[in-house]
Amino acid sequence: MYEMGREESKAVEKVILSKQLFRYRGGEGGECDRFESALCKKIGAKHSILVSGGTGALICGLVGIDIGPGDEVIVPAYTFMASPLSVVALGAVPVIAEVDESLLIDPADVEKKITRRTKAIMPVHMTGLPANMNALKKIARKHNLKIIEDACQAVGGSYKGRRLATIGDVGAFSFNQFKIIGCGEGGAVVTSQRSVFEKALIQHDGGCFSREHVLSTPIFCGWSYRVCELQGAIMRVQLRRLDRILANLRARKRAMFAELAGSDRYAMSPVNCTKGDCGVVTAIKFESEALMRAAQKALHVRGIPSGSPIDSGIHVYSRWSPILQKRASSHPGRDAYKLTGQRYRYSKTMCPRTTAILSSTLTFGTSYSESVAENRRRVAKARKIIERM
Numbered sequence: 001m002y003e004m005g006r007e008e009s010k011a012v013e014k015v016i017l018s019k020q021l022f023r024y025r026g027g028e029g030g031e032c033d034r035f036e037s038a039l040c041k042k043i044g045a046k047h048s049i050l051v052s053g054g055t056g057a058l059i060c061g062l063v064g065i066d067i068g069p070g071d072e073v074i075v076p077a078y079t080f081m082a083s084p085l086s087v088v089a090l091g092a093v094p095v096i097a098e099v100d101e102s103l104l105i106d107p108a109d110v111e112k113k114i115t116r117r118t119k120a121i122m123p124v125h126m127t128g129l130p131a132n133m134n135a136l137k138k139i140a141r142k143h144n145l146k147i148i149e150d151a152c153q154a155v156g157g158s159y160k161g162r163r164l165a166t167i168g169d170v171g172a173f174s175f176n177q178f179k180i181i182g183c184g185e186g187g188a189v190v191t192s193q194r195s196v197f198e199k200a201l202i203q204h205d206g207g208c209f210s211r212e213h214v215l216s217t218p219i220f221c222g223w224s225y226r227v228c229e230l231q232g233a234i235m236r237v238q239l240r241r242l243d244r245i246l247a248n249l250r251a252r253k254r255a256m257f258a259e260l261a262g263s264d265r266y267a268m269s270p271v272n273c274t275k276g277d278c279g280v281v282t283a284i285k286f287e288s289e290a291l292m293r294a295a296q297k298a299l300h301v302r303g304i305p306s307g308s309p310i311d312s313g314i315h316v317y318s319r320w321s322p323i324l325q326k327r328a329s330s331h332p333g334r335d336a337y338k339l340t341g342q343r344y345r346y347s348k349t350m351c352p353r354t355t356a357i358l359s360s361t362l363t364f365g366t367s368y369s370e371s372v373a374e375n376r377r378r379v380a381k382a383r384k385i386i387e388r389m
C-alpha cells in the first residue's frame with residue numbers, strides 16, 4: 001500500500017452512514033460489485049471476486065481448477081509461505097521447484113519436477129517481477145497442467161502486454177497492508193473461465209446456494225472468504241490510484257536500474273519483462289554470499305539500506321517449518337501427506353540453487369516517498385561504495 005488518505009476515508013464514511021455493510025443485500029451494484037467490475041476492466045479478465053485475503057484467493061482459485069487430495073502443485077522455493085499453504089489446505093501436495101537468476105520459478109526445474117500426479121503450476125510474481133510465463137505455458141500445454149498465478153505482490157503488473165493473474169487459468173491478488181494496493185486485509189480471484197469462476201465463487205461463500213439459479217456448476221459445500229462493503233469501498237479508491245502508483249514505482253526503478261547497470265563487481269538480476277515489472281525492487285547479484293555480505297555491511301555503515309532475499313524469513317522455503325515437517329493439518333484425516341499413497345521428502349537443502357542465488361543477491365527497495373533523483377542518488381552512492389570495496 002503506497003497511498004491511502006482522505007478519499008478512502010470519505011468512501012468508508014459513506015458506507016457506514018448507509019448502514020449497508022453486507023455485500024449481498026439481495027440486489028446488485030454495491031461497492032464490492034463495482035470494484036470487481038472495475039478490476040476486470042482494468043486487467044482484462046472476465047470474472048473477479050473480492051475475497052478476504054490473498055491466501056483465500058489462492059484457495060478459491062485452486063478449488064476453481066479442481067485441485068484436491070492426491071494432486072501435486074509445483075510452487076517456487078522463494079515465495080511467501082501462503083503459496084504452499086493454500087495447496088495443503090485443499091489436501092494437495094506442494095512440490096518445491098528452484099528459482100532462477102530472475103528470482104522467480106525456474107521453468108527448467110518445473111519440468112524436472114513433473115510427475116503423474118502433477119495437476120498445476122503456481123508461478124509467483126514475487127516483488128512485482130513477472131515470472132517467465134511463455135516458458136511455463138509451453139510446459140503446461142505439453143503436460144496438460146493448469147496454471148494458477150500468485151500475483152499477490154504484483155497487482156497491475158504485466159508480462160508481454162498481458163496483465164499478471166490473467167495469463168494462466170486463474171490468478172490471485174492480495175490487498176493486505178504490504179501489497180501494491182490494499183485495504184488492510186483482502187484479495188481477489190480473477191479468471192476468464194466461467195466454470196473456474198463459479199467454483200471459486202461457491203468456495204468463497206458457502207451461502208451461495210441461495211443464488212443457485214445463476215450458477216451452472218452443481219452446488220457444493222463452500223466456506224467463507226467474504227468481504228464487506230467497507231473493503232469494497234476502499235479498494236475502489238485504491239484501484240483508481242493504481243496507474244499512478246505503478247508509474248511512480250517504475251520511473252524510480254528505471255533510474256535506479258540505469259544507475260546500477262554495467263558494473264564489473266556484480267550482475268543485474270535479469271527481469272523477464274522490464275515493461276511489465278511493477279518496479280518494487282532492484283536486484284543485483286554477486287559471485288558469492290561473502291561478497292554480498294561484504295557489500296551489505298559497507299552500505300549499512302554508510303547508512304544506505306539494502307536487503308537480501310535470503311533474509312526474508314518465511315519467503316524462503318528452508319523456513320517453511322510446517323511444510324518441511326509435513327504437518328499439513330490439525331487432524332490426520334485432513335492431512336495432505338496422509339491422503340496420498342506417496343512418500344514426500346523435504347529438506348532445508350533440497351533447493352541448493354535457490355539458496356545460492358538468494359544468498360548472493362542484494363536488493364534495493366524503491367523508496368516511494370523519495371523523488372526519482374533521490375532514488376537514483378542513493379544507488380549511485382551505493383555503487384561507488386561497492387566499487388571501492
Ligand SMILES: *Cc1c(COP(=O)(O)O)cnc(C)c1O
Nearest residue numbers: 053054055080082152153174176
Ligand atoms: C501476501 C502474499 C500472499 C498471501 O496474501 P494474504 O493476503 O496475506 O493472505 C500469498 N502469496 C504471496 C506471494 C504473497 O506475497
